[in-house]
Amino acid sequence: MAINLLLNFLLFLLTAKTGFSAEISKFVQTGASVQLDLQTQPLDLDDITWKNEKTEKVFKYNYELKKIRPFPPYQDRIEFNESSFSLTMKNMQKTDSGLYTVTITGASSIDIVDVYRVSVIDAVEAPVLTVNSNSSDSCTVNFTCKTQDLIINSSYQINACSPEKVISQKNYTLILSLHCSEESIICNYSNPVSWKEDKIDKQLCVKNNVNEAQDAQLSLEWLGFLAAPILIGIILAVWFYRKRTGSRNEDD
Known part of the structure; x- marks a missing residue:
């Protein structure tokens, strides 16, 4: 907490002398890559320096010397595009979550600062769709769509049900939703980096229709x-x- 306050204070002081862009959120799945782009392309350029919220250097690029220098523990999982000046960090882990700032130093007296809030999160687990009761005479099915954090109870009647959605902000944005058709009931669970579903692929009133x-x-x-x-x-x-x-x- 103290480090975050200190960094925010330093950024505030920095904005008095530099060009400063608003914080940009980036979500990345654990083990995947994230690309950080410059929001403003510099007219002149000497150095590009990336730091994390611990004020530790992540990467530095010298334009005149064309020198690329990644810093530990990022040195083996960084790619830098010398045309667009975008930085790609690979194999992201939860410990990599946090604030990343890039300072672009040019020949002019005004530097450019971009700020990214990177959140590394796990993929969601598949939801579980359970049929609780089934009445073939009235073609009514009561079912539950459930995850560890969210649940939807609903009914399926005459080959249809009302679409429903529940949202949780407990751990980022978790969305549980369902919809029905004559062929299936579909339960979908998602967060900003992934989605999974469970469904019943059959006509639930087949028995009734057969009768x-x-x-x-x-x-x-x-x-x-x-x-x-x-x-x-x-x-x-x-x-x-x-x-x-x-x-x-x-x-x-």
């Missing part, structure tokens, strides 16, 4: 079974009627 189809087929079978004797009866009635009518005509 309806079976009932329809059974109805057709019964209709056919009943129609046959009725049709035979009609044919016999017509035959007897014609025969009787024919006999009367002969008698006349």
Whole structure:
């Protein structure tokens, strides 16, 4: 805390004599790389110096000599682009989180200072989607979408559900959301560097639909079974009627 206050005080003093840009947030997944760009391209350039919030040097570049100098513990995981002057730090760990400042010194009396707030965070774990109850008769499914920190309880009815979202600022921005379709329920969990999902890839009312189809087929079978004797009866009635009518005509 004391170091942060001291650094902020030094930056405040620095802004009185230098050009100073607002703090920029950068999120990076643990083990991944982060690229820090100059917000203002210098018109003239002598040196570019990067430091962390402990005021320790991270990297220095001398434009005239084209000399690149990374400092420990960054010397084996830094790339520098001499055209854009961007700095890339690789294999970032949580201990690398913090404030990074770059000072661009030129031939003029005004230096340029850019400030980055780098946050190294882990990827989210996959959420767990659990079906609590399933009623095929009413096509209703109660389910839970859950992570270690967040939870959503909802219902799926007639192949649909209302989209829902919960947000936590406990550890950066964690977002748990879900939506449904006729084919699936999808539960998505994300933070600024990653996202994962769990889903049920099937039509949840299939059983109900199958029963309806079976009932329809059974109805057709019964209709056919009943129609046959009725049709035979009609044919016999017509035959007897014609025969009787024919006999009367002969008698006349």
